[in-house]
Amino acid sequence: MAADKHNSWSYTEGLPEEDDTLLRARDRSHELGVTAVTPAVGAALTVLAAATKAVTAVEVGAGAGVSGVCLLRGLGPQAVLTTIDADVDHLRAAREAYSEAGIPSNRTRTISGRASDVLPRLTDAAYDLVFIDADKGGLPAYVDQATRLLKAGGMLIINDALDQDRVPEPAVREPSTNTLRQVGKLVRDDESLVSALLPTGTGLLLAVKQRS
Ligand SMILES: C[S@@+](CC[C@H](N)C(=O)[O-])C[C@H]1O[C@@H](n2cnc3c(N)ncnc32)[C@H](O)[C@@H]1O
Incomplete structure (x- = not known):
């Protein structure tokens, strides 16, 4: 009998054992109406x-x-995460989560503002990793900015790259779904990047900026 792909997905999602810090951050996400990874x-x-x-x-x-918190737990002790959000209440909750996770305050830089205003102010080729999880309409522009911000060999990660699993459904023509289809192809066809789309969560698009 063929195994059920959905069972593999549920198993994969159930395997990580999240600690109290992450579970409390999830509770606060829920209270604020934020969809966490x-x-x-x-x-x-x-x-x-x-x-x-x-x-x-x-x-x-x-x-x-x-x-x-998940990123900071993988980053080395000297690494700094610059995180951007347009909502000050969300940023306050994020800072609470970093503090509860025992992350020293000099390892995070929280910037309040819209990504379209903040990203252009960040330095060219200064970042090893860019993670995008906001505002699907702005994604094509954010991908452009990310390729500018990344050092050669740096990694771009886009969450919800399957737009709540709607991207593979041809009948779905929602603007966000169309944008994600466009971004998937844009990244795939960009010769400065090597990329892969993983079905993890609701799609995780990975790309590495090639060394020229
Ligand atoms: C899906 S949630 C991020 C969840 C978070 N990555 C996590 O896993 O815990 C999207 C966040 O993006 C923020 N946001 C929405 N549009 C934005 C924009 N144009 N610029 C910056 N932040 C934005 C929202 O306030 C929200 O907190």
């Missing part, structure tokens, strides 16, 4: 942050800090 995406972020040995990372969409 899934447990499997959180675990993947920790692994990717560790594997890239990133020292400088940028996050678009801090939410209540679930993804930030």
Whole structure:
């Protein structure tokens, strides 16, 4: 009998054992109406942050800090996470999560503002990792900014790259779904990047900026 793909997905999501810090950050996400990364995406972020040995990372969409804590747990002790969010209440909750996780305050830089205003102010080729989890409409522009911000060999990660699993459904023509289809192809066809789309969570798009 063919095994059920959905069971594999549920198993993968159920495997990470999240501690009280992450569970409290999830509760605050829920209270604030923020959709946090899934447990499997959180675990993947920790692994990717560790594997890239990133020292400088940028996050678009801090939410209540679930993804930030996961990234910070994979980043080395000298690494700094710059995280951007347009909502000050979300940023306050994210800072609470970092503090509860025992992250020294000099390892996070929280910037309040819209990504379209903040990203252009960040330095060219200064970051090892860029994680995007906000505002699907702005994604094509954020991908452009991310390729500018990344050092050669740096990694771009886009969460919910399957737009709540709607991207593979041809009948779904929602603007966000169309944007994610466009971004998937844009990243795939960009010769400066090598990329892979993982079905983890609701899609995790990974790309590494090639060394020229
Ligand atoms: C999906 S949530 C992020 C969840 C977070 N990454 C986590 O896993 O805990 C998206 C966040 O992006 C923020 N946001 C939405 N539009 C934005 C924009 N244009 N610029 C910056 N932040 C934005 C929202 O306030 C929200 O906190």
